[in-house]
Amino acid sequence: MARIGIIGSAGRMGQAIAEVLRTGEHTVAGGVDAGDNVANLAEQSDALVDFSSPAALEGNLHAALGAGIPLVIGTTGLGEGHHTDIDNAARVVPILQTGNTSLGVTLLAHLVKEAASRLGPDWDIEIVEMHHRLKVDAPSGTALLLGEAAAEGRGIELASHIESGRGHEFGGHTGARAEGAIGFAALRGGTVAGEHSVILAGEQERLTLSHSAENRLIFARGAVKAAQWLIGRPAGRYTMQDVLGL
Template structure:
């Protein structure tokens, strides 16, 4: 049994995390939200789970490092400055940051990387995602995670081959590009597909989220897995032993 603290506990994801902690047989150390004392929560738990906001990340990392407890970060919409702060914190504590804590998506990313590696550059790659109307960032963190997996399979940098927001007379598709398309509407929890289009055939690898509890269960599993690890930056793939 692990004692887990939730940053962003009052949000929909935070409430789902509280249920997942209980379902997994762990204890809930408490929650912290805007204006709360994150440092006090960090001192009272064995692991932190952060699904708050990018603006709060630096303070949350500082609290985790100060208490010497691992932290799993599921917050999306992170910029390079946030990743630099995560890298710095990972020198002192175990940190797992991911755009999606679903175990199914974790395996999907693994399959996407393998498919991109084996099929080669003759196959065009497109990442399609759809989420509820309230989602504020695009592409989704999961879409970017899948794009990174495809780029890793090809041995390229996603930043140099990402193609987004096509409109008007765009010309032919750039060779080696990894394209993204984002749809928003209704109450969709999350739909992601990676399309690999080759000569005369297509392969589609997909995942459908039917309830946000899948992310909560995966996050709790990941947070518990971090306890006792050496300081480093970890990935969800490692939680599954991939």
């Protein structure tokens, strides 16, 4: 029975993970939030799951390294420096970082990559996401994950092909859609747990691949499955696709 430590235990995801652990075969080793001692939690855990904040990532990585245990990172809004830190830590311990721990979204990303590869650049790609009114980052980590999958399928870099924020001024002229762009639209409102659609628009036809999250427990179950899967793995940087064997 694995002992899972929760970083960001008071947050929505932290509470959902604790609920999944209470009803499953694993146990909650404990939880920490801002100002708490992560190193102590790491020493009591077989794996850590982090849904806290980008500012806390460095300390959380150090705690996992100090205890020599795996870390699942579900925190979104990470920058280039954060990913460099993750790469360095993954040389010592197994780390899985993802913008979405849902098993359904993981399969969706796989399908998006396949579709983008097989349909080719003549099909325009737009990614539309909607979340609750309190979400602070946009596009969502999941939308970016899907964008990366589409870019990988096309053999291009997402960073140089992103198109978002059209129409900053009401009724303004934004110009035609850039050729080869991967567009993003972020909607916020209500209590939506997460809606993502990838639209591939060709001549006289469209293909839409989508995923609807009805409850945060789907992300919590995926995070727990990822943590369990990481235990005993060699050091390295892993993805949710590795967990599903894709």
